[in-house]
Amino acid sequence: MILEDEELLLNAIKKKLEVSGFNPLGFLGAQAAVSYLQNEANELPDAVWLDYHLKDMDGLAFTKILKDTPRLSSIPIVVVSNSANDETVKNILALGVNKYILKAEHRLDDIIGVIENILETE
Amino acid sequence: MLDKKNLPKIIYSTFTVLILSQILMSIYAIISLIPVLAVVHILTLSFTVLLYYFFLQFYENLDQNTKLTEKQNKELTETKDKLTKLLIELEEEKQTTEKQKNELLKLELAIENASDPIVITDPEAKIIYVNKAVELITGYARNELIGAKPSLWGRQMSKEFYENLWYTIKTKKNNFHGLISNKKRDGTVYIADVNISPVINNEGEVLYFVGIERDVTQMKETDRMKTEFISLASHQLRTPLSTIKWYLEMLMDGDAGKMNKEQHEFITYINKANERMIELVNSLLNVSKIESGKLAIDPAPTDIVGVIDEIVTEMERRIKEKKLNFTLNISKEVPNSIDLDQKLVRQVIANILTNSVKYTPDFGSVNLDLYTDKDQLVFKVTDNGYGIPAKDQQKIYTKFHRGENIAKLDNDGTGLGLYLVRSIVEASGGKIWFESEENKGTTFWVSLPLAGVTAKKGIVSLDS
Numbered sequence: 001m002i003l004e005d006e007e008l009l010l011n012a013i014k015k016k017l018e019v020s021g022f023n024p025l026g027f028l029g030a031q032a033a034v035s036y037l038q039n040e041a042n043e044l045p046d047a048v049w050l051d052y053h054l055k056d057m058d059g060l061a062f063t064k065i066l067k068d069t070p071r072l073s074s075i076p077i078v079v080v081s082n083s084a085n086d087e088t089v090k091n092i093l094a095l096g097v098n099k100y101i102l103k104a105e106h107r108l109d110d111i112i113g114v115i116e117n118i119l120e121t122e
Numbered sequence: 123m124l125d126k127k128n129l130p131k132i133i134y135s136t137f138t139v140l141i142l143s144q145i146l147m148s149i150y151a152i153i154s155l156i157p158v159l160a161v162v163h164i165l166t167l168s169f170t171v172l173l174y175y176f177f178l179q180f181y182e183n184l185d186q187n188t189k190l191t192e193k194q195n196k197e198l199t200e201t202k203d204k205l206t207k208l209l210i211e212l213e214e215e216k217q218t219t220e221k222q223k224n225e226l227l228k229l230e231l232a233i234e235n236a237s238d239p240i241v242i243t244d245p246e247a248k249i250i251y252v253n254k255a256v257e258l259i260t261g262y263a264r265n266e267l268i269g270a271k272p273s274l275w276g277r278q279m280s281k282e283f284y285e286n287l288w289y290t291i292k293t294k295k296n297n298f299h300g301l302i303s304n305k306k307r308d309g310t311v312y313i314a315d316v317n318i319s320p321v322i323n324n325e326g327e328v329l330y331f332v333g334i335e336r337d338v339t340q341m342k343e344t345d346r347m348k349t350e351f352i353s354l355a356s357h358q359l360r361t362p363l364s365t366i367k368w369y370l371e372m373l374m375d376g377d378a379g380k381m382n383k384e385q386h387e388f389i390t391y392i393n394k395a396n397e398r399m400i401e402l403v404n405s406l407l408n409v410s411k412i413e414s415g416k417l418a419i420d421p422a423p424t425d426i427v428g429v430i431d432e433i434v435t436e437m438e439r440r441i442k443e444k445k446l447n448f449t450l451n452i453s454k455e456v457p458n459s460i461d462l463d464q465k466l467v468r469q470v471i472a473n474i475l476t477n478s479v480k481y482t483p484d485f486g487s488v489n490l491d492l493y494t495d496k497d498q499l500v501f502k503v504t505d506n507g508y509g510i511p512a513k514d515q516q517k518i519y520t521k522f523h524r525g526e527n528i529a530k531l532d533n534d535g536t537g538l539g540l541y542l543v544r545s546i547v548e549a550s551g552g553k554i555w556f557e558s559e560e561n562k563g564t565t566f567w568v569s570l571p572l573a574g575v576t577a578k579k580g581i582v583s584l585d586s
Contacts, residue, residue, distance in 0.1 A: 006361055006365065008365045008369075009361070009364060009365050009368065012365065012368040012369055012372065013368070015372060015377065016368070016371075016372060016377065019372075019375075019377045082360040082361055082364065083360065103360060103361075103364045104360040104363050104364045104367060104400045104403070104404075105400075105404075107367075107368075107371050108368045108371050108372070109371065109375070
């Protein structure tokens, strides 16, 4: 599952994940993603790629919802953001986020590598 | 004219001659047995002696009178001098008092018209003086303020805050300095930078409290806006850059089909330029963070040798490409763990090492030495590269400055690297210096205290 409010970026991530053999599910907003996850009929994602700054909810609030829901709490979360101060990173990692990655600094390949690693160790 | 003082002498001589001659004449008359002459001379002698006696008396009186007058005159002159002196002193005292009065008036006017609010209270915090600025900032009139307590426009902070404030100024009799939220008469809350000092007498008792505050609401707001701008810029500028980066990556990886050689070449150029833009945005953001004074320094026990190894590993590809002779020497004295901000140290060393690798021609040599010198940990990066021209050496730490020789060689640099490096090193309590000669090479030294870097609370860290 990918949460990214920038459509061009969302498409790039989806495309790259597809090429890498994943079956990505993209969301431009957090509310829609939460609704999807809370519907028990839907299949749960292997991992969540989360942009910290979403228009309708910040990454911290979204992570809290997942971690507070037993059915969803074990889904690995990788936060991929453009900016963050130390406090934000500390807080969200404390909630149990697996990794915090700075967007412009990394290649898509690198980030997908991080996700693959997490999935292998899970 | 005969001198008064000579007069007795002349008279004395005259009388002596007269008396002696009369005595001689008398003796002569007695010896010559002329009784009548003897009687006449003895009578004349007696008369002369008597006259002499009167003269003596008269002159003694005269002398005493003269002496007395002289003494009186002297005393009078002295009294006059004393009086004149007293008058001068009085005049001077008058002038001093006038001057002091003027000084006091000046001081009073200065306090009254100071732009910062000034409050004087008695030891029980009852206000005894406020200047004009207090009325202006609080909105209360002077007659409402005098006799009241500063809590009239305070009471916005916690109970513990005020308890600590009073403990500091009244019990410990120390100065208090801090930021306090206060409330104006119209309900507006403002932030004041407050200084309160107790005025203490010789017995150590508090006579007054003097409080000076400054409205820093605007300053705080500007600070907040600056921080907000940094965050906004980092987010807004990086989003399009990430988009370009990731689509280029897919194109280059052939995710959208295979490109021909020329297409691949062009895309590589675009990617290179984009990477430069990302680096520039990062550097600009770092500069902005450092200049906002909010850069956090967060030291933690660091395996510095491990950090150096990681930096070297990251640069290995560049070093091999340029076929540089690279050596790394780590002294045995370097401790296993030092309290450093790993992120900042990494930034500093990686930056200096990157410069050396970048600005040393193929087949050149680059050395990195890590050793201790007294209480300092020293990083030394030496190369035999292009060097820094003498005329550029003064300006290498200036923002956006690039050495003339290297600017011609490549247009890849931002001119921000060494500015950032020096800012970080100095903020961490370290030092940076260099020696360089054009076409011979450059050596950079960075020293950091072995005892560890002091923590500094801030709200931003580099590259976030």
